[in-house]
Amino acid sequence: MRAGEVSEVSQDYLKAIWSAQEWGGDPMTATELANRFGTTKANVTEVLKRLDELELITRVPYRPPVLTAHGKAIALSMVRRHRLIETFLVESLGYGWEEVHDEAEILEHAASDRLIDRIDAFLGHPTSDPHGDPIPGPDGRVDSHTPTLLAEAAAGHYEVLRVSDADPQVLGKLAEAGVLPEAALEVIDCSDEHVTVAIGGGxxxxxxxxxxxxxxxxSASSEA
Incomplete structure (x- = not known):
């Protein structure tokens, strides 16, 4: 079963379930899925039942859904589409990195596998999107990382690996400070209110x- 053989709603749910844990987060519960998609828990339950019947997830009462191998493959296919489209919009159409998430959410459902592969080749097979999220390969392989949150980092030298695209305003403020993927910085001090960093000569x-x-x-691991 391929991504185009299930509904857009199913595609969105599978992608959300996979993405929730990509960077160390907890599995998504039905309540969290309802909040994520602005719907009721009853509607979420119906979607999850359908995904279970299609053998794309495994449902266990009172526990978060778990992707099957087929469900994970579709989720990664959608993640690949989303991140390649974001990269194309930034690199080829001049979008800001804070603008592309919502556009990609729409376009990822309309794009064919052929178009996505052409975009991938046109861009030179990028390995990460504008926010630093790794782009899965056509075979579903994706890099994994064990990152440190800037908010929790000890003093030392680091490289920015990824910036969450959940809030466009946050992206805009971080861009103004020069906090972009691959930027080198030094954490000088952390407090409950702010983190002081040396970056870009200031x-x-x-x-x-x-x-x-x-x-x-x-930074030592990034140089290895």
């Missing part, structure tokens, strides 16, 4: 709420 005080969206890797 110092920035990043509010903790913003720092919680930034994922780092130790």
């Amino acid at each position: 110092q920035e005080m990043i509010e903790t709420a913003l720092a919680a969206a930034v994922y780092l890797r130790d």
Whole structure:
């Protein structure tokens, strides 16, 4: 079963279930899925029943749904579409990185596998999107990382690995501070209110709420 053989709603649910745990988060419950999609828990239950019948998830009473191998393959196919479209919009059409998420949410359902593969080739087979999220390959393989949140980082030298695209306003503020994927920074001090970093030849005080969206890797590991 391929992504185009299930409904857009099913595609969205599978992608959300997979994405929730990509960066170390907890599995999504039915209540969290309802909040994510602005619907009722009863509607979520119906969708999950359908996905279970299609053998795309495994349902266990009172526990979050678990993707089957087929469900994970479709989820990764949708993630690949989404991130390649975001990359194309930024690199080829001049979109800002804070603008592309909602556009990609729409376009990922309309794009064919052939179009996605052409975009991938046109862009030179990028390995990550504008926010630093890894782009799954056509075979579903995707890089995994064990990052450190900027909001929790000890003093030291790091490279920005990824910035969450959940809030466009956060992306805009971090871009102004130069906190972009692959940027080198030094964490100087952390407090409950802000993190002080040296970046781009100067110092920035990043509010903790913003720092919680930034994922780092130790600069030593990035050089290895």
